[in-house]
Amino acid sequence: MSGLELIDVSKSYGATRVLDGVSLAIGAGEFVAFLGPSGSGKSTLLRIIAGLESLDAGEVWLGGERIDGLAPGARGIAMVFQHYALYPHMTVRENMAFGLVNAGVPKDEIARRIAQAAETLEIATQLDKKPGQMSGGQRQRVAIGRAIVKKPKLFLLDEPLSNLDAALRGRTRVELAQLRTRVDAALVMVTHDQSEAMTLADRIVVMNDRRIQQVGTPAEVYARPANAFVAGFVGSPAMAMLPARVAGHDGARVRIGLPCGADLPTAIPAAAGLEEGAPVTLGLRAEHVTLAPPATPGLPARIDLVERLGDRTYLYARLSDGSEIIAHAPGFSAVRPGEAVTLAVDAAAAHVFTADGTAHHPGPRA
Amino acid sequence: MKRDRLSPLVTVLLLIGAAIMLAPMLWTLLLSFKSNAALMADSGSAFAPPWTLENYAAILKGSLTTRWLLNSLIVASGATIGVLVLSSLAGYGFARLEFPFRRTLFVIVLLGLAVPEQAVILPRHQLFAWAGLHNTYPGLILPSLTGSFGVFFMTQYFRAIPKELDEAALLDGASRFTLFRKVLLPLTIPAQATLGVFTFLAAWNDYWWPLISATTSDYFTLTVGLASAQMNYAQTSGLGFLMAQAVFASIPILVVYIAFQKQIVRAMAGTAVR
Numbered sequence: 001m002s003g004l005e006l007i008d009v010s011k012s013y014g015a016t017r018v019l020d021g022v023s024l025a026i027g028a029g030e031f032v033a034f035l036g037p038s039g040s041g042k043s044t045l046l047r048i049i050a051g052l053e054s055l056d057a058g059e060v061w062l063g064g065e066r067i068d069g070l071a072p073g074a075r076g077i078a079m080v081f082q083h084y085a086l087y088p089h090m091t092v093r094e095n096m097a098f099g100l101v102n103a104g105v106p107k108d109e110i111a112r113r114i115a116q117a118a119e120t121l122e123i124a125t126q127l128d129k130k131p132g133q134m135s136g137g138q139r140q141r142v143a144i145g146r147a148i149v150k151k152p153k154l155f156l157l158d159e160p161l162s163n164l165d166a167a168l169r170g171r172t173r174v175e176l177a178q179l180r181t182r183v184d185a186a187l188v189m190v191t192h193d194q195s196e197a198m199t200l201a202d203r204i205v206v207m208n209d210r211r212i213q214q215v216g217t218p219a220e221v222y223a224r225p226a227n228a229f230v231a232g233f234v235g236s237p238a239m240a241m242l243p244a245r246v247a248g249h250d251g252a253r254v255r256i257g258l259p260c261g262a263d264l265p266t267a268i269p270a271a272a273g274l275e276e277g278a279p280v281t282l283g284l285r286a287e288h289v290t291l292a293p294p295a296t297p298g299l300p301a302r303i304d305l306v307e308r309l310g311d312r313t314y315l316y317a318r319l320s321d322g323s324e325i326i327a328h329a330p331g332f333s334a335v336r337p338g339e340a341v342t343l344a345v346d347a348a349a350a351h352v353f354t355a356d357g358t359a360h361h362p363g364p365r366a
Numbered sequence: 367m368k369r370d371r372l373s374p375l376v377t378v379l380l381l382i383g384a385a386i387m388l389a390p391m392l393w394t395l396l397l398s399f400k401s402n403a404a405l406m407a408d409s410g411s412a413f414a415p416p417w418t419l420e421n422y423a424a425i426l427k428g429s430l431t432t433r434w435l436l437n438s439l440i441v442a443s444g445a446t447i448g449v450l451v452l453s454s455l456a457g458y459g460f461a462r463l464e465f466p467f468r469r470t471l472f473v474i475v476l477l478g479l480a481v482p483e484q485a486v487i488l489p490r491h492q493l494f495a496w497a498g499l500h501n502t503y504p505g506l507i508l509p510s511l512t513g514s515f516g517v518f519f520m521t522q523y524f525r526a527i528p529k530e531l532d533e534a535a536l537l538d539g540a541s542r543f544t545l546f547r548k549v550l551l552p553l554t555i556p557a558q559a560t561l562g563v564f565t566f567l568a569a570w571n572d573y574w575w576p577l578i579s580a581t582t583s584d585y586f587t588l589t590v591g592l593a594s595a596q597m598n599y600a601q602t603s604g605l606g607f608l609m610a611q612a613v614f615a616s617i618p619i620l621v622v623y624i625a626f627q628k629q630i631v632r633a634m635a636g637t638a639v640r
Contacts, residue, residue: 052536071536072537073539077537079537085534086534087531087534087549088553098538098540098548099539102539102544146538
């Protein structure tokens with residue numbers, strides 16, 4: 001294995017366990033995002049890989065070498081910090097050279113690498129400035145440049161976009177996407193912003209409650225969430241979770257009954273735990289719930305909130321039993337809060353979660 | 367950044383305050399340029415010529431004055447360098463390193479701030495006498511190095527530096543010492559300047575300990591030496607000479623302050639803002 005491998009990594013702070021037996025393999029050249037809410041352990045895991053935190057148990061391997069006993073500087077890892085962590089008293093050039101000087105790289109080689117990185121990152125004219133004289137976006141690029149010149153086996157990016165304003169965030173996202181084409185190394189990014197993870201990463205590692213909840217491509221994580229947590233965390237707006245029960249079976253497919261009386265034929269194959277009468281949670285993404293055309297059957301609901309985004313409108317509604325559901329409409333919808341509507345549900349796209357959190361996804365469409 | 371304009375009332379109040387602070391210094395300066403005889407007749411004559419440099423000439427003629435000046439420079443510089451080195455290392459240790467009894471030791475350092483010099487001066491005198499340190503430069507410098515303030519001050523300053531910088535440097539392959547010397551220490555220069563000036567000032571102005579420790583005139587500092595050279599009734603019959611001595615002893619301090627003014631102001635402002 002030439003990439004990064006974590007084997008059964010655990011970590012506690014005093015009596016508080018923050019990572020519990022985390023195992024993961026990342027290929028060389030792969031871009032992986034650790035996604036999770038605050039306190040999920042994603043940042044601790046990144047810091048353990050970097051060597052900035054010790055682990056209590058487990059192993060970390062990089063490029064076929066076990067690195068968990070090595071000093072941070074000896075691991076072949078470069079990190080872009082959330083607040084850049086540029087040395088304020090050094091010029092951009094000195095910032096980029098610092099790690100190379102410590103590593104004993106010859107002077108002309110240092111100059112060559114800095115010139116090359118500065119050119120690709122468009123900071124060649126800024127090399128003699130100090131970080132304090134630069135904008136946030138420029139500092140971010142210097143931080144990336146400082147990482148690139150080290151030619152690491154692994155890049156770690158700690159919330160790289162969280163400090164930037166919306167306009168710059170979009171631009172830097174493009175730059176990060178380009179970064180991976182320029183470097184011959186694996187990239188691991190920590191983020192709590194799922195749009196960053198979805199757009200940049202080859203694979204997403206969803207973390208919560210000290211453990212990895214799911215590892216998969218953005219499409220897999222979105223379309224086939226491993227459990228109710230992943231389903232609720234990934235996707236914007238969040239997947240609506242409706243309390244329901246198994247109403248019966250249509251051949252090999254499960255039929256779901258809602259408290260409001262609706263009976264929905266899903267595309268979910270019958271399975272253990274989905275016996276008739278079993279309490280379950282029905283998961284519906286907004287794109288699978290629409291306003292029903294007049295005089296067609298559907299779920300009666302009342303609109304709570306209307307979110308118009310320009311190209312589409314999200315309608316936050318409440319069914320007759322009080323459970324919340326989100327629908328979408330194209331363009332600027334004229335629907336107003338308080339209005340009574342009928343919702344059409346594409347039940348064939350619905351997900352079902354049993355009481356223990358296990359996910360059941362729709363099978364291939366008939 | 368555009369500065370706010372002060373209101374006229376505040377400006378007038380500040381000018382009055384400045385005048386009150388400056389008046390004794392200008393009076394001292396003025397008196398130092400008058401002959402002792404003229405001042406004995408009427409100290410108000412200081413406002414009118416003739417003015418003279420004879421008091422300064424008398425100071426420089428005193429055979430040991432330059433020696434005392436040199437002693438003061440050695441003692442104050444030695445104390446300053448020693449305090450800066452020790453406080454920086456200890457401050458870094460307390461702020462960044464994990465070691466047993468770190469908190470307890472830091473509390474002991476803080477307690478040191480509460481111990482007045484008067485409480486320790488007798489045992490110190492006996493200790494230095496036993497060690498044969500009286501009438502030596504180490505004897506004059508070492509007590510300054512035991513102060514807690516510098517350690518406390520530098521610890522607080524190191525703590526205010528983001529830890530991400532340490533982590534970035536460690537990932538850049540820096541050793542602990544490289545991290546200290548090349549990354550953190552340069553960032554503490556404003557604090558070093560402030561602490562350095564305060565230490566230099568305190569050592570330069572110190573009178574009590576040199577008076578106890580230096581008993582031969584070869585090891586007098588300027589403060590002790592000038593006091594020893596005062597004649598009886600100096601405040602009436604030798605007023606001009608006395609004032610010239612005061613001005614002479616203040617010059618190095620003024621030079622130091624003017625040279626490091628920018629760093630001192632920046633450090634004080636920075637500490638207040640944080």
